[in-house]
Amino acid sequence: MKFKKIIILTLLVIGLAACQEEYEKELIPGSELAGEWFVETLTGGAVVVGHERVMTYTTAAADGNQIWFDDAGHIWPVKAKIDANAGDNSFAGTGDNIEAPVYSYDTLDVIRDENVDPIDSVNQNFEGYETITIMEGKIIADGGVSKTGVLVDSIYVKATFSDDPGTEYEITGHRRTGFVEDDY
Template identity: 40%
Template sequence: MSFISCDEGGNPEAGGTSVAKMSGDWYVQTLIDGEVVVDYSLISTYNTSANDGKAMWIDDHGNIWSFKCKSPVNISSLSFSGNNLASSIIDDDDSTPDVIETYDINVNITEGKITKNGTTSTGGHTVDKIYFKAEFSDDENPGTIYEIVGYKRTGFLEDEH
């Protein structure tokens, strides 16, 4: 048995995605008129397949409203927003084999901002902050604006929810 490898010299540059500065897992609270309606939940922001720096996915993994949409971004200001963003979730209902349903809505995202070192985690660590407002097309109370605010996941046990 033998192993062969080659070293092209130095460490290769892995690079990153176009929205790396805005990507991550976030623990957020959801508020209406300043009142918490959904306590700390995990959401994710990540690159689209286009990798062009023009949009990122916002995915709540079913923790807040069951939405996943592509939002336009401005990398230089770390901001994001968009109207009538299509969200389509595939719900594979494990209780009913072979039944797959989709959940299609539109989402308005406003005032989206990532602030580097902009907040303190529940464990006391200085971390990036995320903030945005969302409105959902299927809300039984049309016009309700949800404020979603939180911090970037640190990996420290004291910050997990």
């Protein structure tokens, strides 16, 4: 009799545990634009930087209206907030490149003295940031192929930088799979 009670209790616990709701992955707006990408950078149709990693990720607002575009110092360096349209997987706009601050310098009139470091005779004034303008940025679902042939999303960006006026860059590539075999 005791054995039957244990079996019934065990089946009851298993039955109750099986009734839990299935976990549903909750996505924040703009998360489909987020990812790590292996890209080539071209200008005038010629590759100027080959297979480097860039990242796109949501801002703290998590509203899908802006994303960060960040190359982690591999291409320019660039890190800027860009306007996004999560509904059609696109982003475009001009953003301050926080990796490229602009300074002006004022020299101080200091009498030459061996005890004064020359660097202490210069004032550095923060003026703002260089900018990146992304004319066209889009994520294409299943539009790319990884190094090992896996179907992945692709990214296309057409951009200019304020510290290289007149030069248009195309940054194009595919989503990182996370597998070592696909890394460059």
